[in-house]
Amino acid sequence: MxxxxxxxxxxxxxxxxxxxxxxxxxxxxxxxxxxxxxxxxxxxxxxxxxxxxxxxxxxxxxxxxxxxxxxxxxxxxxxxxxxxxxxxxxxxxxxxxxxxxxxxxxxxxxxxxxxxxxxxxxxxxxxxxxxxxxxxxxxxxxxxxxxxxxxxxxxxxxxxxxxxxxxxxxxxxxxxxxxxxxxxxxxxxxxxxxxxxxxxxxxxxxxxxxxxxxxxxEPCTFEFVYLARHDSVVFQEDVYRVREEVGKCLARGDEVDCDVVIGVPETSYPIALSYGATRRRAVKLGFVRSGDHIRSALKGSQLERLIGLQLKLNPVPSVVDGKNVVLIDDSIVRGNTLKNVISLLRRKGAVGVHVRIGSPQIVKTCPYGTEIPPRDELIAGNLRLEDIKKVIGCDSIEFLRLEDLERLISKDNVRPCTGCFGGRYAGDVKVD
Amino acid sequence: MIKVLGIGGGAREHSLAEKVAQSAHHPKIYWISEWRNPGIYEICRSTGGEYIIGSTTDPLFVSKRSKTLGVDLVIIGPEEPNFYGVADAVRDAGIPCLGPYRDVAVIEQSKAALRRLQWKYDIPGRLLFRTFRDVRSAKEALNEASKSLTWLQNVVLKPARQAGGKGVKVIEDKQAYLLNEKLTFKMSHIEWLSDYMSGYEDIQDRVLAEECVWGPEYTLHCFTDGKTVVGMPLVQDNKHAFDFDIGPETGGMGSISGPGMALDFITREEYERSLEIVRSVIRAIQDETGKDYIGVAAGQMMVTEIEGPTLIEMYSRLGDPEALNVLAVLKTDILDLAFAICEGRLSKVGVDFEKNAVVVKAVAPEGYPDRKDLAKGHEVLVDRDEVLKRGCKLYWGAAHLEDGRIVTTGSRFVELVAKERSVERAAELVNGCLGLPRLKGWRTLYRVDIGTRELNERRTELAEKVRRLYKFRESRGLLGSRLDWVPGMGLIDPALEVKKYEVDRT
The missing domain is CATH 3.60.20.10 (Aminohydrolase, N-terminal nucleophile (Ntn) domain)
Structure with a gap:
């Protein structure tokens, strides 16, 4: 990392x-x-x-x-x-x-x-x-x-x-x-x-x-989901292009009520933009940030993550008031970020909040040092979808399908590592 | 029987000698070089000629030898003999010579003179430039440019004279936060250049600063008798010492050409424009000197965003390794061609080339290009039959034959050539041979990536980006124009500054 x-x-x-x-x-x-x-x-x-x-x-x-x-x-x-x-x-x-x-x-x-x-x-x-x-x-x-x-x-x-x-x-x-x-x-x-x-x-x-x-x-798919900058090329792939494809995958066949699409800053922006474009829905800037750019998911303690998150995400009232919001995020690790964001959106008047995640469910940790918490801290590794919905308080939730992620990154002689998403780990190692 | 004398001892000359040996005239071949090139030596012996070790830049020595040997033609390979007037002396002795007069070769010898010529004669495809005769004025100007952010901030610093391809620094200075690092380096390089140039007494200018441009590079060689100019297939040389286009500038680590006259990433139109630029330079230098250009003139070109095909430098001879590309596909008998050029009837000869792609790669001793002391004196071991078996030809470069041993002289000692239907296929063949030339107790240096699909695709991408830009400028009538607006000073055309300092004053 x-x-x-x-x-x-x-x-x-x-x-x-x-x-x-x-x-x-x-x-x-x-x-x-x-x-x-x-x-x-x-x-x-x-x-x-x-x-x-x-x-x-x-x-x-x-x-x-x-x-x-x-x-x-x-x-x-x-x-x-x-x-x-x-x-x-x-x-x-x-x-x-x-x-x-x-x-x-x-x-x-x-x-x-x-x-x-x-x-x-x-x-x-x-x-x-x-x-x-x-x-x-x-x-x-x-x-x-x-x-x-x-x-x-x-x-x-x-x-x-x-x-x-x-x-x-x-x-x-x-x-x-x-x-x-x-x-x-x-x-x-x-x-x-x-x-x-x-x-x-x-x-x-x-x-x-x-x-x-x-x-x-056997490239790390988490690079495309979250880690890399979207102005980067990694593994000969343009990161922005991959994220746009993710947005299209999420939009395809999705008919949920949607007045406005909002991305959680900032990794999910390309996903949100292409999701909105594919479904012909308005994509708006839903949040304003205070202070420095902080990658909240990378913070050490729960409290620090929450501070980072709350400073980062103050919703814009007119964007969400009275609207069915499709909220796009790149991934869910523990779920507290989303839980917090959804409650903020609802307080500003959002009628419905439909969560779309630009990666499959993170269900396992990474044996190669990517800062993914142990399994017992992963919400998707422990709860069924129905329960996740209840915990974070959204109307609906959909994840990128694992086979879509694999398809986006696989090429001749390229087999991505999707172990943390429940797929195959690089090097075919077994991880509990 | 025709007798031919060649000058110079590199792989380019080995390839020339071979071409001469293949002529239908079955000439006796003689050669002069500072060291005993094993390949040329063999050719001289097998045709009943002679290999002479001696100065290639001493006009008197070469012309006297030409006379005593009774040769019918002299062919000059490298540039330095041109700068010393070897061709002049040979022609004065009444012997035809494929090589330009000293006054004409100034287009290569003085990079500053070439630039002035281009601006004086309004030849398109030109770069902004400034010359400096001392360290102080150069430093002042570059310091000032870093403050006022004029074009002189992004520069290529070169020795003002052709100096063995050394000392060229490309310093793109576009990140304000790295300005001091770049400026410090510019200052120390100016001092280095000035010291380096103090070894050359034949030119006043010391430092040449040119506008820094980007784009794909290529070489267009032309035969000319002064009246007719005939273009050869384009060649792309690769100057970085290492794979990935990384590392110091060399004489060239490998070159690709074909299939056909242009390269995959250069359009026919760009070829024609390049040819017109080289033609114009030849015309201009003839007007300046009153002398015919006899021999080879080559434009080192780049497609730039500002003007499309742009002249970076001129050669007054074939490039090395590029010579091996063009000679590999030249179909016309080289002696018929050479005599036609010397006698001013090039327009009467059809010059034909095969359509094939050619890849040439150089193998050098580790230490090249900056530590000749480390690179020279190593014994070469190579299985030449194996090279042939793997579909390549081997040409000897900076290698000296002595007492049955072949020893490096400090530069690229072998060049490997393959001819195929596509560049990629030819590159595969050459790559299969790169490990064959070895040095006893020392390591070799070569590039694997030249000619591979990955690198070719990158060149194409680059060319397309740059093409889009210059085509856009062209559609707006802005080709070649560079306008700046400086707050408090108003509109500035840097071209006027170049004319003022460099053309009008001289």
Whole structure:
């Protein structure tokens, strides 16, 4: 789930670049993947050694911490968990490892980064070591590594679950990022995705790429449902386009009374817009936000989520008063968000509230580190549809069908991971 | 029996030598190069000619040798001999030469001179530019541009003279929040360029700053005798050192062409416009110098949003690796063609090309292009029969034959070529051979992605986006115009500034 960015400068004059601010702005662009913690590592121009800065809180707090520092290679990470940072390992070569997702073999990301860091700091060539890592831990993650020698490595596990894209700035900088929009923000040209099981090593003089044998593309569908920015391309798919298709799927055959369509900010906007367009119904802006953009579902505690949510969602009276509202949201995790929103809408005069969800029911947790709560906290994992309706207080509720989601993302050689929605997990693992 | 002398020792020259050897005239082939190219050496020996190691840029040496050998024709491969007047000397000695006069080759030697020529003669497809003769004025101008946000903020910084393809930096500066990073880099690169250029005494300008444009690039080579200009199939070279279009600028890591005269992502109309641009440049430089252009002129082109086909640079010779693309499909006997060009009767010769697609890829030692010291001196091992068996041909580049061993000289040492019905199929064949050339105890560098469907599709997408933009401008009568409005200053046409500083003053 974290946002990853790595930048390497090449060729004549490569040492003249200071890429720390590039890294920072890419991290800013990747806050959708985590707002609780950030960390950055670089090879320091002044000392030649690997340096790291990490903290909890908003990425914007990073800037004063790197002021005056300079480095021509760097990696950065934003995370939805406090103290989930880039991990440094001091072996024969000092390395820093950042990860999105998680291996199956380790308890958490930190442990996984540490294990991988140990393999990569052994002093044997980085590229070959990374290939070994991607073969040994086959499922569930994308990773970045920075060595004290100034090498930037990146790769995706053989079963490619989490995204990674690659691009360039002029003849000078090579960039890898979780999402293409982070490349856009720093003025890099998007070239391609990093393929499943693909390992890339960049140094000032070389770029090496290889692929582990038997790699398969099994993208995380939650990326399309919620995580990724809708101006991004991930797994070679345009996120906005997928969300529009989701809206169409929800609208098809839906004949529920509808005076107005409202999307819960902001992930669901493309879904709401295409739902409304398909059913030829007005889509209106139903809410006004106070304060910063907060991804409430990613907040740690129940209270924090509620605060985030309530600040985010003050309904516009005339939009809902006396209306049958179709309320679109991207997903339901615990259900408190929707329960709250529906009660707010009703107080502002909504006659009917019909909930349409742009994803199937989340019934299981994620073994690959996406912040989905344990099963006993998942409303759809515990209650029947009728009961969910009663709890959240809506007139009707419909979810995107699992087969529709699978169809939207499946292609030749692409089998999406839909484990949390009750489908097949990437790597065919069994999760209770 | 006809005797032909070739100049230069790269893969381009190996391919030229092979083409000459295939001529129906069965010539004896002689060659001069700074190192012993194994492929050309073999061709010289098998035709009863001679391979001479010596300076390719010394006009006197080349013309004397041409005389003593009694050759009937000299063919110049690389650009540097053109800048030193080798063709002039050979022609003075009364020997036909496929290669331009020194004065004419200035269109390649001085990037600044080419730009001035284009603006002076109103040749379309041109970029805004400024030249600087010292570090201070360049820094001042670029500093100022970052404050006033004029076109000079988004620049390509180049050495004002052709300098082995090094030192070009594309600095698109469009994120206000990264302005300081970009500015710092511009300043330090200006200093680097100035130092680098101090090695060249033949030009006053040091730094060239050009407007930064985006779009698909391609090369249009032309044969010309000064009166007739004949276009060849378009070729797209790939300058980034690494896959994904990442990494430093090289002489070219691989090139694609065909099927047919244009590329999949360039329209016939764009081809014709490009040809007209190259023709105009040839006419203009002939008007300036009073000399005929004899040889090959090539436009390094880009389709840009501002003007459609736009001239980025000129070559006064065949490109390398692009030469291998066009020579692979040239059907006309190269000696008939060369003599026709030298004798001013190109219009009488039909120049024919096969329709096939061609993919060329270079293999270089790791360290190329920026660390020649690391890239040179490695022994090459390659199974040439296996290359042939896999449907490719191998041409020797920066490789020197000595005592039965072949050793790298620091640059692209081998180029692999395949000819097929489609670019993708040809690329597959070449990719199947990229691992065959190896270096003893050292690693090689090559690009897998050139010619693959993924990269071709990306080029097409880019071309379509840019085409939409320039067509829109064209429909509004805005092709090539760049208007700015600066609060407090009013309407500004940057083209007038270029004319004022660069054309009227000189």
């Amino acid at each position: 974290p946002g990853l960015i790595g930048i390497c400068s090449f060729g004549e004059g490569s040492e003249k670049w200071n890429v720390l601010r590039f890294t920072y702005y890419a991290m800013l662009a990747l806050q959708n993947r985590g707002q609780e913690a950030f960390s950055i590592a670089w090879v320091d121009k002044a000392t030649g050694s690997l340096r790291k800065v990490e903290a909890s809180g908003n990425v914007e707090e990073l800037l004063p911490l790197i002021d005056g520092s300079s480095g021509h290679v760097a990696i950065g990470m934003t995370s939805p968990l406090v103290s989930d940072h880039i991990v440094e390992v001091d072996g024969d070569v000092r390395v820093a490892v950042a990860m999105d997702g998680k291996t199956l073999d380790h308890r958490d990301r930190r442990e996984a980064c540490k294990a991988i860091g140990e393999e990569l700091s052994s002093g044997s060539p980085l590229h070959e070591s990374m290939l070994r890592v991607a073969t040994k831990y086959r499922v569930g993650y994308s990773f970045l590594v920075l060595t004290e020698k100034g090498e930037v490595g990146c790769g995706r596990s053989a079963v490619g679950l989490k995204p990674l894209t690659i691009g360039s700035i002029g003849f000078d900088l090579g960039c890898v990022a979780s999402e293409s929009s982070a490349l856009d923000v720093i003025g890099a040209t998007y070239s391609s995705i990093v393929g499943a099981g693909e390992i890339i090593t960049m140094t000032p003089l070389t770029l090496k790429r290889d692929r582990v044998i038997g790699a398969t593309e």
